[in-house]
Amino acid sequence: MLRIGIIGTGGIANAHVQGYLAFPEHCEIVALADVAPGRAAQKAEEFGISAAGYDDPAQMIAEADLDLVSIATPPSTHAQLTIAALDAGIHVLVEKPMAPSLEECEAMLAAQERSGKLLSVVAQNRFRDDLATLKEVVDSGLLGSISHVRVDSAWWRGLPYYDLWWRGTWEKEGGGCTLNHAIHHIDLLLWLLGSPAEVTAMLANAQHDNSEVEDLSVAVFRYERGLAQLTSSVVHHGEEQEIVIQGQHARVSQPWKVLAESSDAAGFPARGGDAERVAAIEAIVANREPLAHRGHEGQIEDLLAAIRDGRKPIADGRAGRDAIEVVTAIYKAGIEREFVSLPLSASDPYYRAGRLVEHAPHFFEKTASLAEAAS
Incomplete structure (x- = not known):
């Protein structure tokens, strides 16, 4: 059972929550984080999930014992959060766009390479x-x-x-x-x-x-x-x-x-x-x-399977970078x-x-x- 965290609880986070909830036999959302105080706990309550709420994403990455984290925050934060999660030994699904610059994308790919974990960039279409x-x-x-x-x-x-x-x-x-x-x-x-x-x-x-x-x-x-x-x-x-x-x-x-x-x-x-x-x-x-599954749900299904099977996801970090x-x-x-x-x-x-x-x-x-x- 993979332990899931989600950083960012704005509108697009709903697609991630719903995607993970579609596969209860494979994963469980255990933590949510948002820099706006109280919003993570509010999102957990909204979906009726018993996940810990954090006001500090870095604290969640350090303390929540996660296998996979979704990053659903503004684009300028993607690189920093992705690198921190990968370096902590956590697989990452990051929302599009991967990052505003190629330099940041390459830094994310380097973190993926040294961590040995998977990096997938949302490409739900x-x-x-x-x-x-x-x-x-x-x-x-x-x-x-x-x-x-x-x-x-x-x-x-x-x-x-x-x-x-x-x-x-x-x-x-x-x-x-x-x-x-x-x-x-x-x-x-x-x-x-x-x-x-x-x-x-x-x-x-x-x-x-x-x-x-x-x-x-x-x-x-x-x-x-x-x-x-x-x-x-x-x-x-x-x-x-x-x-x-x-x-x-x-x-x-x-x-x-x-x-x-x-x-x-x-x-x-x-x-x-x-x-x-x-x-x-x-x-x-x-x-x-x-x-069988479409959109974010389909991509999450593929990523969960990729983690289990030890293969690359269909929409990987290189595709996001390109x-x-x-x-x-x-x-x-x-x-x-x-x-x-x-x-x-x-x-x-x-x-x-x-x-x-x-x-x-x-x-x-x-x-x-x-x-x-x-x-």
């Missing part, structure tokens, strides 16, 4: 049936070489969203929608296609004049032959998120749609298209066994107005912690700093 299906189709080879990918990480947030004390600042949040919202889709892009060779981007704050950070970015990625484009946004009404993958032989997308053209003698689309290929792709979808590398390249490209080659070198100034805070534009200044988000 890998544990969705529709996206796992998309991955299986891409891996099948039925699409052929990839020509173009369009990713819309489209979210919408009103002005009060940035009133919470740590949001809307480069120092505490680490960035805007590119880091904190599109990180999900960046992870999926890397999961589906691997890392691009080159990135360029533009950043803007279109609608949130109470925030330093961007609320909109558009990036273009170069792969071996094809291109991908990513829109990161918290200004899109309807939050219509989409991934469209155009291959040599067919197109698939999430929400699900499949199309496959065939050529007539003159090179134009032939009537009816490639029905046989469409049928082969749809057969993959029809024959796929649905996931997503931050792409975010860093987007920010560098947008701020410096240049094309950025990947991988980034450790000698690159944007690799280092603090560089982004020093050089990022303040689109506007933060006008409110609430201790808790309005309910």
Whole structure:
């Protein structure tokens, strides 16, 4: 029975609590911590669990005899808490984004390596049936070489969203929608296609004049032959998120749609298209066994199994680090107005912690700093 601790008791902590509670035969939540006095105990009471409440995360790490800790705190705290837990011999599941800088990510990976424990970064969308299906189709080879990918990480947030004390600042949040919202889709892009060779981007704050950070970015990625484009946004009404993958032989997308053209003698689309290929792709979808657990619950199931089996988790620390590398390249490209080659070198100034805070534009200044988000 694994003993679980959770640091941070804000909204996202609920997904962690519910995820662990789904596997009572494998784990037990024994401790919660939050720097706001009394909030950890309050969260335990809310879920009816007999877990000790701590106002000091460091004290919890030192005293609670934990096997695994979830870190669900603001991004600027992830590295320090993760390293402390790993060095104490505790496995870690840390919320996205892994950390605001590659330097911090590498320090977290170094702690994981020397501790011999597991480090997993939240990538709950890998544990969705529709996206796992998309991955299986891409891996099948039925699409052929990839020509173009369009990713819309489209979210919408009103002005009060940035009133919470740590949001809307480069120092505490680490960035805007590119880091904190599109990180999900960046992870999926890397999961589906691997890392691009080159990135360029533009950043803007279109609608949130109470925030330093961007609320909109558009990036273009170069792969071996094809291109991908990513829109990161918290200004899109309807939050219509989409991934469209155009291959040599067919197109698939999430929400699900499949199309496959065939050529007539003159090179134009032939009537009816490639029905046989469409049928082969749809057969993959029809024959796929649905996931037993999804989202955070699915990732927690995988991590618990990885600890038991002595293997890497599906979404490990390296995957979390690679997503931050792409975010860093987007920010560098947008701020410096240049094309950025990947991988980034450790000698690159944007690799280092603090560089982004020093050089990022303040689109506007933060006008409110609430201790808790309005309910």
